[in-house]
Amino acid sequence: MSGLALSALAAAPVFPTLWRLALPIMLSLVFGALANAVDMAFISQFSQSDRAIAALSVIFPLQMLVAAFGTALGGALASVLTRALGAGQPEQAQRALWQATLLTFWLGIVLTIALCAGLPAMLALLQTPENVMPLALDYGYPVLLCTLPVLLAQLWCEAFRAQARVKLMVIVVVSSCLLNVLLNTLLIVGLDWGVSGAGIATAISQLLAALLALWLLQGRRSTLDQQAADLETAAETAESSPGSDLLTWSRQPATPGVKREMLLLGLPLFLNQLGIGLMVAAVNSQLAGTADVLLATAAFGLFIKMMVIVVMPLQGLAAAFQTLAAYHAGAGDDRRLRLTVYAALGWTLAYATLVYLLMYLQPQWLYGAFMAPAEVSTAAIVITQAACLAFPLYALFFVSAGFFLSTGRAGLALLIYLSHNYLFFLPFVFIFPAYWATSGIWWAFVATDVAAAVLGALCLLLALWHPLKAPAALTKRDNPAQANPYSEAV
Template identity: 30%
Template sequence: MDKKSEFLGKESIRKLLFKLSAPIVVGMLVQAFYNVVDTFFVGMAYGTESVQAIGGLSIAFPIQMIVIAFGIVLGTGGSSIISRALGAREYEKAERVLGNIFSLSLILSVLVGIPCLYYLDTILKVFGATAGVLPYARDYLQIIIAGGTTFVFGVAAQHVVRSEGNARLAMNAMLVGGGLNIFLDPFFMFGFGMGVKGAAIATVLSQVVVSVWLLLYYLKGKGAVHFRSETLKPDLKIVKEIGAIGIGSFIMQCSNSIMMIFVYNALATHGGDTAIAVFGVIMRINSFIFMSLLGMAFGLQPIAGFNYGAKKYGRIAEAVKLSLAVTTTIGVLGLLFIFYFRAQLLQLFSSDPHYLELGKNAMVIMLLGMPLVGLNIITSTLFQALGKARPAFLLSISRQLLFLIPAVTVLPNLYGLNGVWAAFPVADFLAFTLSGFLLSRIYRFFKEYKDSLKAGTGSEVADKISSI
């Protein structure tokens, strides 16, 4: 079991980061692509009602992300513990964490799904659903929430697979899920005439396949961490540790959804159904950039966690520096591409003149801060990998809760609909500043004590990092 992850502490950082990140980025781009395909097919299926139908999917998306957030908290918290445990050769602890992740996936999905289904219309109205988009959002979410267990388990399992350095399997799982979803979308939406319900069924079925595949991977003992049935019983100490570390990612995901409440209500007030549809389309297009940044961060996570456990701090500093260079480049190139091809991208989903006019203006303003986002994602992921819950939590909530919600509350009162779009680059800049401050403090410790394993000063570094 230990040999399967030893390469995390030995291979060159440049080669290792590419090996771990590239498959994840590919898989996540496929995920972003099938989210776009869902919207594309919905636009085709509903014709003159496409703006309302796309708006329904837009309103549904942040609620769907809340369900997935429970998989993210288990995955990020559990994978951080597992990667550090593997680096420190604490294999029994890694197995206990894996079992707890499996059992908690089922428990949490049921506890979340039941109240969400019961109060669905109320929740949708809170998120700003207008009378025009609410029926479409309801039809889609009823099926998604009912299949919530597959989302929670699938997301958590992919994080765990990446934590042991098996990025290729995580990529293949996302490729299979995304490819199957793209194939099933027209089958259910057009073949059976099910519209948005067909899109939801296709998404759930694809996640079922991914979840079963990853479950069998561990049941057959193929992972670096072995599954034992006795580890399924929740261990309170492990649950607390998973929660403490993963709460940052959970809050980041949920705060994004909470932020959407303010955004969609502002859009409904200042722009109506068309503005809601525009925002949903821009978020899906932007997901290609964001997923690439997230993929780089997920590639960094096992490297940082393993080498922190092994007290090889110089390797962490090198990996962080390279990750930041790549994510900044991705942000700049992505912004330029979207800026020059924004009209063509918007036309993929609807030809409504008002939608196109609003979209061209909104896309330019909203995405100005994308080159800055990578620093926030990388820094937050780094603190999670090191098991430092407080700074990870602060960074996770900074962009959406601390900065974006106040901006989207104040700016529309001054600048109308343009104020909603402008809130995003303002929040990006403020989160960038905070992330840079926290990263500069920890990065210099890793540079100063890069040979701490030989010098015997590992505990000194850990104490200094804990003080941040």
């Protein structure tokens, strides 16, 4: 695309641009969640074994641990990449991409060895029943052997998002999901391999997803190469190097501090993922003392599944917001950065309010697709209407946390992310039940949403009133050939 077209898109209205970026990201998140549910669906339908279902359940926390590392690395890389592009330094972005890939590769190797070698011990630590242990090992080993491809696929998908090549991100995620369905059909339904077949299907689909992401990364002209060519000698490169369409990772050292910055930016994301697991564990421990513990636990589990799905569009909007905010922060464009914040607040609050109305007017619409027993669905609706009184304020948490992450302020991003689950929810969920019994558990959710929103809003207001200048390493170049990474946003 021409430089004029790229410049025109850079000046496009923020509200529709944010939505156009967010929509495919939402789609990829939905398919990613479906990919995680495929194994459970096939085992539930064709195995009809409680032990088999339990085997998949006990491996899930380990999969979440791997996903937490991938989210941390990918989110940190996306922030660094997009700010570098906004500052007109694609060569710096190329170096950061190579450094992140190298770091992810070695981390993936270490995690694979540690998880596979320690799997029996970790399952014992999770108090896995003896009759479930063999099936859990059958499923866990092939899945965890593909830890490295999972991390690389997540990283490279975030690199696509950072360049606003979200179509490529969707291609990878949807392809992985569809392949997992096909392989589960073949191995579980056709060959009757059961749990081990589900693990092998997941492993193969994840491996091929990483290979597809690598092929797309190298086989298509990325924004990094496009900007690098424009900033240097585009015409000469095109004539002398027919292979210039391939992404050339720069193995030159990145600007000092980039590795440290990626690690610091990834820490809040990693701890936030772990905090979600701790939140669920804390509530389950409190529910253990209720009169009907099985019903309460099942209803809370259904509530969490529903919340994971309804929060996905918020995550998609937040990811699109982070891409735009990081670009404008790197470019030093405070005016458009503020407009992006306002647009993100508008979209996220509108969506959260719509879901809020459904929760209280037609809650059965949110739970009907789960086909849970009537008493479980009814109890889950009661939990929803007690715990989500302040749900629209959750939008402020997403926007404020995303703002500080995308603008490279790791300390404030860490504060916002830690505030929700660690500083507020965990103390509340243990204190409130002492005064309000089981109702105190759900009031802990409400108080957390309010407190985290107030903290995030205050930090965001202060940041917008006193904007932080871009680091010297990301100072915008005075070059008319600078491209815009959002050329492929739609």
